[in-house]
Amino acid sequence: MKGTEMDLQLTGKRALVTGSTSGLGEEIARTLAAEGVTVVVHGRDRGRAEAIAKEIGGTVAIGDLTTDEGADAVAEAAKEVDILVNNLGVFDPSLTWDSLSADDWNDIYNVNVVASVRMIKRFVPGMKERGWGRVIQISSALSDHPMDTQPHYAATNAARNNLAASLSRELKDSGVTSNAVAAGGILTPKAKVRLTELGRQSGWGETWEEMAETAGKRLTTMVDVGRIGLPEEYAGLVTFLASPRSGYVTGATLRVDGGWH
Helix, strand or coil, rough: CCCCCCCCCCCEEEEECCCCCCCCHHHHHHHHHHHHCCEEEECCHHHHHHHHHHHHCEEEEEEECCHHHHHHHHHHHHHCCEEEEECCCCCCCCCCCCCCHHHHHHHHHHHHHHHHHHHHHHHHHHHHHHHEEEEEEEEHHCCCCCEECHHHHHHHHHHHHHHHHHHHHHHCCCCCEEEEEEEEEEECHHHHHHHHHHHHHHHCCHHHHHHHHHHHHHHCCEEECCCCCHHHHHEEEEHHHHHHHCCCCCCEEEEECCECC
């Protein structure tokens, strides 16, 4: 039997990737664009957003998604989209149960969960009317492996996974799917800076190139693959989920964590 070429069929689609002026969001935006998607680059730094959009042939939407006014501004700039990637999120690895206030919990919930809801409410009705769409939540594997530090971050990521599943029930028979990608360690530029400093303090070397192998082994002892994930590995899965090829995948949280246990 003859096989089928893996054409993701994304040419001509339009996507909004929130928080896409750096890190994983930027990598997702670039990967989608490479597959023929017109990407709306979102952030609060207009200069950075416009630079990326120019490179990938996209457009820009600027706005603070923690407010309805900011969400409205993004929706107006983005217009209709076929693909919504809710990537925007914040975390602070130094925070603990003792140092977190109730306001801290509320603030991160607003960014990591409610901001996604704001985008869903503004874009998904249009997807349903057109009979096709993809909604993807980017969460963290900490949703399944919470630790004593940053408990509010783990909790909000569990909420993002739950949100994706609940939305898939709402979207039954609509042609729109909803999924989440739970990410493990990602070697983003910011992560590389933090890990390089940690490596210097630990005596692994002075540059990331000198310490990469040692750092990978020391920091991933409970990861089956034995290394830190690369942004493009996450972006590739997100791009598949954004495509018509993923039509039978919905309500799922796909863990991309190297086999973290």
